[in-house]
Amino acid sequence: MNISFMVVSRVPNLVRTVLVAALLVGAVAVAPQASSDPARAGTAPAPVVGPAVACPVDPATPKRQxxxxxxxxxxxxxxxxxxxxxxxxxxxxxxxxxxxxxxxxxxxxxxxxxxxxxxxxxxxxxxxxxxxxxxxxxxxxxxxxxxxxxxxxxxxxxxxxxxxxxxxANHADPTRLTANHPARVNPGWLESYGGQLYYNPGxxxxxxxxxxxxxxxxxxxxxxxxxxxxxxxxxxxxxxxxxxxxxxxxxxxxxxxxxxxxxxxxxxxxxxxxxxxxxxxxxxxxxxxxxxxxxxxxxxxxxxxxxxxxxxxxxxxxxxxxxxxxxxxxxxxxxxxxxxxxxxxxxxxxxxxxxxxxxxxxxxxxxxxxxxxxxxxxxxxxxxxxxxxxxxxxxxxxxxxxxxxxxxxxxxxxxxxxxxxxxxxxxYRRPALLPVPPARGGSAPGAPTLTAATRGSGGVSLTWQRPATGSTTGYAVYRLPGDGPVDACALADGRHLLATVRATGSTGTYRDATAAAGSTYRYLVTALHRLHHESAPSAALLVPGDGSGTFSVIVDNAGSGFTASAAWGTSTYLTTRYGTNYRFASPQAVSDVAWFSAAIPATGTYRVEVWHPADPGYHSAVPHLVATSTGTVTVNVDQRTGGGQWRTLGSYPLAAGTRQVVGVSRWVAGTGYVVADAVRITRL
The missing domain is CATH 3.20.20.80 (Glycosidases)
Structure with missing residues (x-):
């Protein structure tokens, strides 16, 4: 670019998976009607559209740029x-x-x-x-x-x-071009102007x-x-x-x-x-x-x-x-x-x-x-x-x-x-994803599966599996501090974006060399399309600061690891929920289990915990099914009390692989909603 003009140009130019799902997809919230009244516990709730989440963002850490x-x-x-x-x-x-x-x-x-x-x-x-x-x-x-x-x-x-x-050319002598240069083969294309050679655009x-x-x-x-x-x-x-x-x-x-x-x-x-x-x-x-x-x-x-x-x-x-x-x-x-x-x-x-x-x-x-x-x-x-x-x-x-x-x-x-x-x-304090080009099509891939987050002397090493669906060219790696529920705006900007990684093969890896010793983190990974559409997140893996638990995964009802039939409603009624919403259903003698699936990295013994909001109108003995390597174990949980925290179902042998690990069943007598919110699985 020329710099000699009056106004010059330039010199030669020469986690919590629910919170992410709530961010990416507008949710229809269904609130139990007067759920504290046991007489209403078995009736179908009326749908209520929840307000859109308006997330404050830090302009210094934009999500895309x-x-x-x-x-x-x-x-x-x-x-x-x-x-x-x-x-x-x-x-x-x-x-x-x-x-x-x-x-x-x-x-x-x-x-x-x-x-x-x-x-x-x-x-x-x-x-x-x-x-x-x-x-x-x-x-x-x-x-x-x-x-x-x-x-x-x-x-x-x-x-x-x-x-x-x-x-x-930056000179005006055609003979300095190679003998077979198109400008010499077609001399009628060439013009000399201002001491340089140009093809004639006309x-x-x-x-x-x-x-x-x-x-x-x-x-x-x-x-x-x-x-x-x-x-x-x-x-x-x-x-x-x-x-x-x-x-x-x-x-x-x-x-x-x-x-x-x-x-x-x-x-x-x-x-x-x-x-x-x-x-x-x-x-x-x-x-x-x-x-x-x-x-x-x-x-x-x-x-x-x-x-x-x-x-x-x-x-x-x-x-x-x-x-x-x-x-x-x-x-x-x-x-x-x-x-x-x-x-x-x-x-x-x-x-x-x-x-x-x-x-x-x-x-x-x-x-x-x-x-x-x-x-x-x-x-x-x-x-x-x-x-x-x-x-x-x-x-x-x-x-x-x-x-x-x-x-x-x-x-x-x-x-x-x-x-x-x-x-x-x-x-540029944090990394940023590239902007999605308007009207160019494309769609987000499926969510990747984060299979390991292991702390070592060089930081925390992450491993994940490529999504089974969609076109993936890269990944975004996020790190959230601490443990416990996170508000729905945690991923609205780039403050927790750790890195982006190119997709190669069926697996991906990343080492977080900046992880501080003694700090507790949650990691999650999303998949990126060629045109920068971002998938739903993987389930979050927890890395405790005290060094305990070489593997801990949280599966939330809004994440890709949760499946349930249409009979399960979605609610934001109780603030003691995990993340932004939870699922609920009426008791009925049908085989209709809401399942939490997870990628278990290795055969071993794991502590299994559940999170649910509590309400006097909920069921007193909700069946939770744990698919262990020696058979399915059923644990009944009283969801009327003890909500808003992790509750241990027990420690069980689990086989390596990705499968349904914890289910919440509606097949139970009596009244009161049954609730499925979140599950945490930690290797012992």
């Missing part, structure tokens, strides 16, 4: 740091960039893979990039793009492949070719997004017109001006590329990072209250139209000015872009000028350590903003004046 940085390859801005590095050196450098992203709790990288009509993969369309080896067309000895994607996914970072559609064959060249990477590699920056028609050179008059004469019929025709050419590029991407891989996002100003309000009443270069007019990019037409999935405008800038106020541009994206399916991500923070020669505002973090604080007042991308990786690492560290401390 895109956090990324650009990694530019053109001119070796970020990676590789120079040409001619060995394969091992290139790969080590790239891994260090990913480690930087993970260390700053980012969840995506935007990596430039087609910087100048070349490729960082073995493309059948274009030559190997010169920025790898120093010589265009020279094989680097491995497939960089395959490596880039695999390493990002191993850290559960989204990989957005960054392409430049029309730039051919030639239909060019548009098809560049789309095909980019789609080759989309089809062959497991990328998560296609990303373009702000280079369409080149930025204008004072007093020099882009030399496409002959092309306009050939293809511009029906357009009153060359400017309208140029915008039409770019519109077609954007619209068609989005269609091709989603036809090939519906889960791949298409995002564009345009120059921060579309038009000024002084020129167009639909524009922003700014007075800088207008991308609509200067580079023929009608970015507002692309958003309003939903041709792209996200827009990441380069809002590279400080708050209060006289020509382009950051606050004004965030307001304007929020208004443009409102009511569309396009997500708004802000491109941040990290390269300015603490750098010499910048406006004094950028010497203030709070400028960058203040941008993200301001973003919170605009719900359309779902994240930020930092330009660029080397500036994130430089952390001049501590600006990046301050931003991370203020806004």
């Amino acid at each position: 895109l956090r990324a940085m650009w990694i530019a390859s053109v001119a070796n801005v970020d990676w590789p740091s120079r040409t001619g590095l060995t394969v091992a050196q290139q790969q080590a450098e790239y891994r260090s960039w990913l480690d930087l992203a993970v260390g700053n709790r980012m969840n995506a990288v935007v990596v430039q893979v087609r910087p100048t009509a070349d490729a960082l993969w073995p493309s059948p369309y274009e030559p190997w990039s010169q920025w790898l080896t120093g010589t265009q067309g020279r094989d680097p000895g491995y497939d960089p793009l395959a490596f880039l994607v695999a390493e990002a996914h191993a850290r559960n970072l989204e990989f957005h492949a960054w392409f430049n559609p029309y730039r051919v 030639i239909p064959a060019v548009r098809v070719f560049v789309q095909d060249a980019m789609m080759d990477a989309v089809r062959r590699y497991d990328i998560d997004g296609v990303h373009w920056d702000d280079y369409f028609y080149p930025y204008p050179v004072n007093g020099v017109s882009f030399p496409d008059q002959d092309t306009f004469a050939q293809y511009g019929a029906g357009f009153a001006t060359v400017a309208d025709w140029r915008r039409h050419n770019v519109d077609l590029l954007v619209q068609e590329m989005g269609q091709k991407i989603h036809a090939a891989k519906p889960w791949v996002s298409f995002g564009i990072s345009p120059f921060g100003i579309w038009r000024n309000a002084g020129t167009d009443p639909l524009g922003s209250r700014t007075s800088g270069l207008q991308s609509y007019d200067a580079i023929h990019a009608d970015t507002r139209k692309w958003v309003r037409q939903n041709w792209i999935d996200y827009v990441a405008p380069q809002i590279y000015w400080h708050i209060g800038h006289p020509a382009a106020d950051y606050a004004e541009l965030v307001r304007w872009w929020s208004g443009v994206t409102a009511g569309t399916n396009v997500q708004l991500v802000v491109g941040q000028a990290t390269y300015r923070a603490g750098a010499s020669g910048q406006d004094p505002a950028w010497q203030d350590v709070t400028e960058l973090t203040d941008h993200l604080t301001l973003n919170r007042s605009h719900p359309q903003v779902v994240g930020d991308i930092q330009f660029s990786a080397k500036d994130v690492r430089a952390n001049r004046i501590g600006a990046v560290a301050r931003l991370v401390a203020d806004h």
Whole structure:
């Protein structure tokens, strides 16, 4: 991106499972009518719709937020740091960039893979990039793009492949291109302007070719997004017109001006590329990072209250139209000015872009000028350590903003004046899930099964099984402090989100090295879809702080481990319940057991406990069935008293495996509701 304009762009751009279920799914609550009156205990209760839970959240720990940085390859801005590095050196450098992203709790990288009509993969369309080896067309000895994607996914970072559609070279000499370069094979496609070479966007064959060249990477590699920056028609050179008059004469019929025709050419590029991407891989996002100003309000009443270069007019990019037409999935405008800038106020541009994206399916991500923070020669505002973090604080007042991308990786690492560290401390305190793209489909996978949580010298090691249903690409790991019921808002934001893990194979693992000795925790895991839909949680595993109990699982009635017939109602009537609700039914001589299932990690002896609210109108001898390895044991529980706490049914031999362990039966004489709320199983 060019930085020479009046308003500049950028340098070359180069647990408790019930509480989660209540959060994710609105529940219909059924309250027992005057359940303290035994005469009513056997009557059918009237349904009552419970109020929706309004959860306060900490804006510093959002549940979902895109956090990324650009990694530019053109001119070796970020990676590789120079040409001619060995394969091992290139790969080590790239891994260090990913480690930087993970260390700053980012969840995506935007990596430039087609910087100048070349490729960082073995493309059948274009030559190997010169920025790898120093010589265009020279094989680097491995497939960089395959490596880039695999390493990002191993850290559960989204990989957005960054392409430049029309730039051919940062010089004006076609003979420096490889002999078989498409620009030399088709010299009529090429234009020289401002000391650089470009494909002519007005030639239909060019548009098809560049789309095909980019789609080759989309089809062959497991990328998560296609990303373009702000280079369409080149930025204008004072007093020099882009030399496409002959092309306009050939293809511009029906357009009153060359400017309208140029915008039409770019519109077609954007619209068609989005269609091709989603036809090939519906889960791949298409995002564009345009120059921060579309038009000024002084020129167009639909524009922003700014007075800088207008991308609509200067580079023929009608970015507002692309958003309003939903041709792209996200827009990441380069809002590279400080708050209060006289020509382009950051606050004004965030307001304007929020208004443009409102009511569309396009997500708004802000491109941040990290390269300015603490750098010499910048406006004094950028010497203030709070400028960058203040941008993200301001973003919170605009719900359309779902994240930020930092330009660029080397500036994130430089952390001049501590600006990046301050931003991370203020806004990236905890990990975050990626936002779910609107209107893109997909659905949450089934819940995973958390099978073990074991404390050792290096922390707590977790193991889980992949969900049996749905498409899973990753997992979210949560840690809640303490034991006992937790309110329904505990997972409304990211305060308890510990990590995300890429899905590989039938099992998953994670080691919590930050678990404090002597502290009691509950862990749970959710499964994540490719488009970031989140499953219901696993049953929670308890890790006591005193070191007792190598395994403890809590299964709640609202979790995936509970099953019951439609005869069992759902109630929030008593506050001594576990979590947000419980199940109840009338006594009847039928085989209708409400079952709590659990994954028992190993054959052994386990303590089995139950939790229920208590009420004088409940039953005095509710049968609880424990499926032991030597047969089923029945324990009767008086649910009129002793509620709101764990009550021990006994210790029993249980066999390893996932099965129904504890059941609550309605087959009992007498009156009074029978209740099924929660079960805890602890290995002794």
